[in-house]
Amino acid sequence: MPRPAAATIHLDALRANLATIRSLCPRSKVMAVVKADGYGHGLERVAKALSGADAYGVAALSDAERLRAIGLTQRIVLLSGIHQAADLAALRRLQADTVIHHESQLEILESDRSQAPLRVWLKIDSGMHRLGFAPERAAEAYRRLRQLPFVDADLPLMTHFARSDELDSDTTAEQIRAFAESTTELSGQRSLANSAAVLGWPDSHADWVRPGGALFGLSVIEGRSAESFGLQPAMTLSTEIIAVNQLRPGDHVGYGGCFVADRPMRIGIAAIGYGDGYPRSLPSGSTVLVDGSRAPTVGRVSMDLLAIDLDDAPDARVGSSVTLWGRGLPVEEVAQAAGTISYELTCGITRRVAFDEDGQIAD
Numbered sequence: 001m002p003r004p005a006a007a008t009i010h011l012d013a014l015r016a017n018l019a020t021i022r023s024l025c026p027r028s029k030v031m032a033v034v035k036a037d038g039y040g041h042g043l044e045r046v047a048k049a050l051s052g053a054d055a056y057g058v059a060a061l062s063d064a065e066r067l068r069a070i071g072l073t074q075r076i077v078l079l080s081g082i083h084q085a086a087d088l089a090a091l092r093r094l095q096a097d098t099v100i101h102h103e104s105q106l107e108i109l110e111s112d113r114s115q116a117p118l119r120v121w122l123k124i125d126s127g128m129h130r131l132g133f134a135p136e137r138a139a140e141a142y143r144r145l146r147q148l149p150f151v152d153a154d155l156p157l158m159t160h161f162a163r164s165d166e167l168d169s170d171t172t173a174e175q176i177r178a179f180a181e182s183t184t185e186l187s188g189q190r191s192l193a194n195s196a197a198v199l200g201w202p203d204s205h206a207d208w209v210r211p212g213g214a215l216f217g218l219s220v221i222e223g224r225s226a227e228s229f230g231l232q233p234a235m236t237l238s239t240e241i242i243a244v245n246q247l248r249p250g251d252h253v254g255y256g257g258c259f260v261a262d263r264p265m266r267i268g269i270a271a272i273g274y275g276d277g278y279p280r281s282l283p284s285g286s287t288v289l290v291d292g293s294r295a296p297t298v299g300r301v302s303m304d305l306l307a308i309d310l311d312d313a314p315d316a317r318v319g320s321s322v323t324l325w326g327r328g329l330p331v332e333e334v335a336q337a338a339g340t341i342s343y344e345l346t347c348g349i350t351r352r353v354a355f356d357e358d359g360q361i362a363d
């Protein structure tokens with residue numbers, strides 16, 4: 001018997017979320033950001049389910065390789081760009097686009113001998129101070145790219161937001177302005193919006209939006225659930241109860257014995273733990289679903305196992321299903337209890353968890 005811990009990927013939810021995003025920005029093309037193995041959902045299955053997207057955004061050439069290997073022909077954009085001259089040959093072989101955000105990358109392009117066509121996106125730092133040319137250098141970088149005969153005439157301009165998840169922060173409006181000012185003289189398509197900006201900053205939609213988290217039904221705006229935007233969870237993490245035990249008052253549960261029963265209790269032991277990516281930082285009393293109903297966890301999360309208070313689940317028994325997050329229990333609720341964000345949880349599912357899928361892959 002394999003372990004029952006499983007991550008079920010809801011392909012219909014991915015497609016529905018893409019449709020929801022499209023309806024919010026009907027004039028923009030959509031680059032589906034699928035970095036980090038599709039935010040932990042599995043790159044190939046996610047990309048196939050999202051084949052209605054106009055492009056894919058990835059962080060590694062190996063991801064572009066995997067997408068081409070399954071026959072996808074959409075544009076693929078390497079979001080952090082090239083690191084060495086050899087990457088150019090790989091990009092050309094894969095017919096993938098690269099972002100250029102730094103002088104060192106410009107120099108690699110300028111010393112390229114191949115002259116074979118290449119599609120480039122120019123990234124400008126409008127205020128996040130992570131990747132991108134400073135606004136005052138944007139025009140120079142643009143001119144140098146335009147001078148390279150092999151760089152495609154379609155040269156989109158992009159930037160990335162630091163705080164678009166905070167709808168009451170001025171930063172995003174300032175970044176939109178800084179980007180517009182630094183690019184007024186430059187022709188080309190524009191791309192600014194991540195998921196939070198798709199949902200909360202319509203002025204930023206422009207020619208291309210670049211949603212990641214929203215496609216996976218993750219919460220992307222501070223204080224707002226994904227569901228409140230009509231987005232559906234794309235992953236349900238589940239397992240089963242493999243033992244049911246009776247406790248007497250005073251009995252300790254789990255490592256450190258930090259939970260002590262104050263009454264006779266029935267607890268279930270579920271086959272999931274931090275070795276699967278269920279966070280150890282979750283405190284005792286965090287919520288799971290047992291056969292669809294909420295129940296609190298008991299004591300520390302172990303590597304392979306988790307104890308659950310079954311007092312409110314009298315029908316629970318060995319084999320009962322336990323949902324850790326997903327349908328019925330938003331991952332953002334679990335993330336908040338663990339002191340992190342939903343992205344880290346879905347990205348953190350480990351390889352021993354069995355992945356399966358439901359729903360239809362697009363035709």
Ligand SMILES: *Cc1c(COP(=O)(O)O)cnc(C)c1O
Pocket residue numbers: 033035079160193194195196210211212213214220
């Ligand atoms: C990750 C990333 C995105 C997507 O961000 P979400 O907040 O998940 O929508 C968009 N653009 C760039 C450059 C990124 O690195």
